[in-house]
Amino acid sequence: KRSDKFKQLEQSDVDYFRTVLTSNNIVHDETSNPENSTMTPYNTDFFNLHRGASKLCLFPTETSQVSKILKYCNDQKLAVVPQGGNTGVSGGQNPLFDEIIVNMSKMNKIRSFNDISGIAVVDAGVVLESLDNYVAPLGYTVPLDLGAKGSCQLGGNVSTNAGGLRLMKFGSLHGSVLGLEVVLPDGTVMDNLSTLRKDNTGYDLKQLFIGAEGTLGLITGVSIMTPRKPTSVNIAMLALESFDDVQKAFVMAKEDLSEILSGFEFWDRESMELVKRVMLTDKDFPIEANTKFYALLETQGSRQEHDQEKIDTYLTRLMETNVAQDGVMAQDEKQTTALWQWRERIPEAIVQSGTAMTYDVAMDVQLLYKLVEDVKQHYSERGLLDKVYKNVIGFGHVGDGNLHIMANIPDHDYSVQKDMDKFVYDWTIKHNGSITAEHGIGVAKVNYMTRCKTDVQIRLMQSIKNAIDPNGIMNPYKVVPGVL
Numbered sequence: 379k380r381s382d383k384f385k386q387l388e389q390s391d392v393d394y395f396r397t398v399l400t401s402n403n404i405v406h407d408e409t410s411n412p413e414n415s416t417m418t419p420y421n422t423d424f425f426n427l428h429r430g431a432s433k434l435c436l437f438p439t440e441t442s443q444v445s446k447i448l449k450y451c452n453d454q455k456l457a458v459v460p461q462g463g464n465t466g467v468s469g470g471q472n473p474l475f476d477e478i479i480v481n482m483s484k485m486n487k488i489r490s491f492n493d494i495s496g497i498a499v500v501d502a503g504v505v506l507e508s509l510d511n512y513v514a515p516l517g518y519t520v521p522l523d524l525g526a527k528g529s530c531q532l533g534g535n536v537s538t539n540a541g542g543l544r545l546m547k548f549g550s551l552h553g554s555v556l557g558l559e560v561v562l563p564d565g566t567v568m569d570n571l572s573t574l575r576k577d578n579t580g581y582d583l584k585q586l587f588i589g590a591e592g593t594l595g596l597i598t599g600v601s602i603m604t605p606r607k608p609t610s611v612n613i614a615m616l617a618l619e620s621f622d623d624v625q626k627a628f629v630m631a632k633e634d635l636s637e638i639l640s641g642f643e644f645w646d647r648e649s650m651e652l653v654k655r656v657m658l659t660d661k662d663f664p665i666e667a668n669t670k671f672y673a674l675l676e677t678q679g680s681r682q683e684h685d686q687e688k689i690d691t692y693l694t695r696l697m698e699t700n701v702a703q704d705g706v707m708a709q710d711e712k713q714t715t716a717l718w719q720w721r722e723r724i725p726e727a728i729v730q731s732g733t734a735m736t737y738d739v740a741m742d743v744q745l746l747y748k749l750v751e752d753v754k755q756h757y758s759e760r761g762l763l764d765k766v767y768k769n770v771i772g773f774g775h776v777g778d779g780n781l782h783i784m785a786n787i788p789d790h791d792y793s794v795q796k797d798m799d800k801f802v803y804d805w806t807i808k809h810n811g812s813i814t815a816e817h818g819i820g821v822a823k824v825n826y827m828t829r830c831k832t833d834v835q836i837r838l839m840q841s842i843k844n845a846i847d848p849n850g851i852m853n854p855y856k857v858v859p860g861v862l
C-alpha cells in the first residue's frame with residue numbers, strides 16, 4: 379500500500395526540477411496506460427516482473443544537480459528511486475507506486491585513472507563494459523564481470539554489491555571499491571572518494587552504501603581498484619554426468635589450477651537445451667556428450683605455456699578418473715566468447731521464453747542442485763510442472779556456492795510468483811543458506827528479512843536507515859522492513 383506520508387507529484391514540483399535540469403534531461407508523462415507511456419521503460423524491469431507508476435524520471439548530469447533534487451524531495455516529502463542500468467533483478471530500481479525516478483545514465487564520465495595503482499575514479503552512471511573498454515588498452519581490467527555488463531552501471535553494481543563471474547578470484551566489491559561519493563537524502567554530499575588502498579581512520583562509511591540498494595543515498599562517484607589484465611586466459615567446457623561430478627571437478631580444479639583458477643560455473647542440461655532452442659543451435663554446441671550437467675572453468679595467468687601445461691594435466695586427470703565425460707578448450711578469443719555464451723545467455727534465453735522468475739541463493743556447494751530437484755518434485759507432485767512452472771533450470775557460480783534457479787510463469791500472475799518465492803526461500807532458510815547471494819532484497823524479498831536476520835540486526839538496520847534518511851524518501855518499501 380502506498381504510504382500517505384509521501385506527497386503526490388504536482389506541476390509545481392516538475393516546474394522546480396525544470397530549473398535544475400534542461401528539458402532533455404526530464405521525462406514527464408502523466409499517461410497511466412503503460413502501453414503508450416514514455417515512462418514505461420523506467421517503470422518496468424528487464425524481467426518484466428516489476429511495474430511501477432512513476433510519472434517523472436530525472437537524468438542529472440552532475441553531483442550538484444543530484445544534491446538539489448534530493449534536497450527538494452526531502453523537503454517536500456517526495457519519494458525517490460535511484461536507477462542505474464535497470465538490470466537489477468529484485469525490483470529495487472523500479473518504483474512501486476509513483477516515486478520519482480532518478481536515473482544515473484547521463485552521469486557517465488571517467489574522472490581519472492592511475493596507471494600505476496590501477497585505481498579508476500568514475501561517475502556512478504558509467505557502464506561496466508565501458509570502464510573495461512577504457513582500462514583494457516592500458517593493461518587493466520574490471521574486477522567484476524556479469525551478463526548485464528553492457529547495460530549495468532558502476533553505481534548500480536556497488537548498490538547491489540554485484541557478484542558475477544570473477545568474484546571467486548577478485549572477491550566482492552566490499553574489497554575492490556576504495557571510495558564513494560554519495561548524495562545523502564537531505565542533499566548533503568559525502569565525499570569519501572578515497573583512492574587509498576589502506577585507510578583505517580574510524581568507521582569505513584562507504585561499506586554502508588555498498589549493497590544498500592539505494593535506500594541510504596544516491597551514489598554519484600565510485601573509486602575502484604582494477605587488477606592487471608591477464609595475458610593468458612583459458613576457458614574449458616566440461617560435460618559431467620552428475621552434480622557430484624561437478625563438485626569433484628571443482629575440487630580437482632582447485633588442486634591442479636590453484637592460483638590461476640578464476641571462475642567455475644555450471645549449468646544443467648535443461649539450461650543448455652533452452653539456450654539452443656531460443657538463441658543458438660544444436661551445431662553451435664561444442665560438446666557431443668549429452669550429459670546432465672556442464673561446467674565452464676576459466677584460468678587467468680601471465681604465461682600461456684605454464685597455464686596450458688596445468689590445464690592439460692587437469693583435463694587428463696578428469697578424463698582418466700571418469701569424472702568428466704568430455705571436455706573442450708577454447709583455442710582463440712572467438713572460441714572463448716563462443717564457449718562463454720552458453721553460460722552467459724541462459725538468463726536472456728529464459729526471459730525470451732516468457733515471464734521469468736529468477737532466484738540467486740547461496741548455500742553449501744553440496745546442496746546447490748538439491749534445491750532445483752526439490753522444486754521440480756514439489757511442483758510435479760501438484761501437477762503444476764510444465765503447466766504453470768515451465769523451463770525450471772539451475773545454473774550458477776559453483777566457486778561461490780551461488781545457485782540461480784529460474785522458471786517461466788504466466789504473465790504477471792503474482793500468486794504464482796509468491797508461491798514459488800515461498801518454496802525457494804523457505805527451503806533456503808531451512809538449509810541455512812542466504813536468500814540473496816548477489817541480486818539483493820529489493821522489494822521482492824523484503825517480507826523474508828525478519829526470517830533471515832536476528833531482531834538485533836533488524837533493529838540496527840532500522841536505526842541506520844532512520845538516522846541517515848529520517849523522512850524515509852530513499853527507495854521506500856524496500857530492503858529494511860518496518861521503517862515506514
Ligand code: FAD
Binds near residue numbers: 525537591
Ligand atoms: P539497477 O538495476 O538500475 O539498480 C539496482 C539497485 O541499485 C536498485 O535498488 C537501485 O535503486 C540501486 N541503484 C542503482 N544505481 C544507484 C546509484 N547510483 N546510487 C544508489 N543506488 C543505486 N548480478 C550479479 O550480481 N551477478 C551476475 O552474474 C548478474 N548477472 C546478470 C545477468 C543478466 C542478463 C541480468 C539482466 C542481470 C544480472 N545481474 C547480475 C543483476 C544486475 O545486473 C546487477 O544487480 C547490477 O549490479 C545492477 O546494476 P544496474 O546499474 O542495472 O542497477
